[in-house]
Amino acid sequence: xxxxxxxxxxxxxxxLDSAVKFILGNKIVRDIYTLSxxxxxxxxxxxxxxxxxxxVEDKKTIIFTDMxxxxxxxxxxxxxxxxxxxxxxGVNLPMLIKACTIEKYESFEEAVKLIENSGKDNIxxxxxxxx
Numbered sequence: 001x002x003x004x005x006x007x008x009x010x011x012x013x014x015x016l017d018s019a020v021k022f023i024l025g026n027k028i029v030r031d032i033y034t035l036s037x038x039x040x041x042x043x044x045x046x047x048x049x050x051x052x053x054x055x056v057e058d059k060k061t062i063i064f065t066d067m068x069x070x071x072x073x074x075x076x077x078x079x080x081x082x083x084x085x086x087x088x089x090g091v092n093l094p095m096l097i098k099a100c101t102i103e104k105y106e107s108f109e110e111a112v113k114l115i116e117n118s119g120k121d122n123i124x125x126x127x128x129x130x131x
Contacts, residue, residue, distance in 0.1 A: 002060040007035045007072035028100045047075050060108045064091035095119030
């Protein structure tokens with residue numbers, strides 16, 4: 001098992017969490033913790049403390065961020081620990097649904113790959129479809 005955290009600029013993380021709960025209802029197998037990076041709190045340590053309070057030593061964690069190179073991603077990367085804490089940037093709803101419903105996987109690395117692929121595979125450009 002692993003924990004799920006979403007860190008984004010503004011309230012995006014809360015809205016993504018709400019959308020996952022709306023779509024999945026009681027089919028969610030793990031909770032989502034959210035952290036909003038807001039204009040008022042500019043202190044890196046405040047956010048780092050909130051993240052470290054969420055991370056459990058003996059439990060693997062996936063932290064989703066909105067975009068690589070932004071504040072959520074930069075703060076999260078300080079917690080990266082190979083095979084224990086993974087950071088996935090470019091969060092989208094399909095990858096969160098996969099993360100909240102996936103139960104069978106061979107390893108943490110495989111779970112991360114399944115989640116990553118779900119996010120990528122669900123980016124569709126209508127103009128590229130033969131419709």
